[in-house]
Amino acid sequence: MNWSFDLSPNSTSPLALLLHADIVVQIVMGGLLIASIWTWAIIIGSAGRLGNVRRTTAKFESDFWKADDIDAFYKREADSDLPVAKVFAAGVTEWRRSTAGGIVDRDGVRERLATAMGSAVAAETDKLADRLNILATVGSVAPFVGLFGTVWGIMTTFTAIAAQQNTSLVTVGPGIAEALFATAIGLFAAIPAVIAYNRFSHRVNQIEARLNRFADGFHSTLSRQLEAKR
Template structure:
């Protein structure tokens, strides 16, 4: 019977590539977009994980060296060129310190305020730089299911029109269209789920790094403030 023959061939065409190839062009566009979104999501996730790991290791290393350093100027010369958020916060503090203490009369209160402002601004800038790509993850995680749903709705509408055209509602006519339509939602969820998970995890890690930078800045500010009193 031809029904069984159809079923046999349809079962063979349930692979992702075949589902994509037999889809409508709108659904194809949705699928391509969602696939790119998925690739971009994973690129951000992997790149972010690598960078965060590197950042954390450098912060650990920097804090160790900072604790062991005796002379601040000598330590500053050593770490000035480092491409690390915490080194930049340190450099911003040192630079502001030098500017404020180079003159004759030292305004202690004003110097403390400026030091805090300069280092806080650097921390904020570094955190912004770190969290730059995270909004992509948030966007993809929020939108991809809806885009996939749009592809599914479109595909199911199309398969209903084909049912109407063929005057036949047997499973062999309905199944391929619905399968390819549901494939769009599958890709949408496939892109969205890692994006949402990664967004939440990475937000948490960025917050941790920000808190750590702030702690370092506060500690360094306390050190400079102490030296400011001794200077006077």
């Protein structure tokens, strides 16, 4: 493919193919390019966010298990936006509500603690995976949208061949090239989206498992304190 800046109708440079394509193919190409840009914005943003969550979660857990006073640690971390901090805050809040009265139902407290922290884990996981469905959609749909542009472009080329009664490569080459270029753009949008979706889904699952392990550990700590209550 010629990557020069020749914009003549017979040029096969990407920009020329886009400019001289049929209007329907242009719409398909433009939509796929927008989807590709959107995909890369999500990829870059999600990579930074998930990486930061993994690092800060490890530090939070380390600081928590070293802390001697849970109440003091809660006061320090209560306003944190970290997913693990939200799980921790849900556990502390439920603990305080359930043990505020004179009589404590130990089994009921344990069940409510598990429910509260489990709900927090689910909510934070949903937030982390919020835009991954866009990657999945682009990854699955973009190749077919590109294929539609290709089919439409080839149909237009055959119509032009019939009108001109000329089947030379000079006549049909640019039309076929622009049609196939639509498929190429579709794959260009889809391949990174699929790879990123699979990778980020794995990372979200890892973070969810880590949050669940933290919730289980914190639940055990509170259960031991519950046993000490008279």
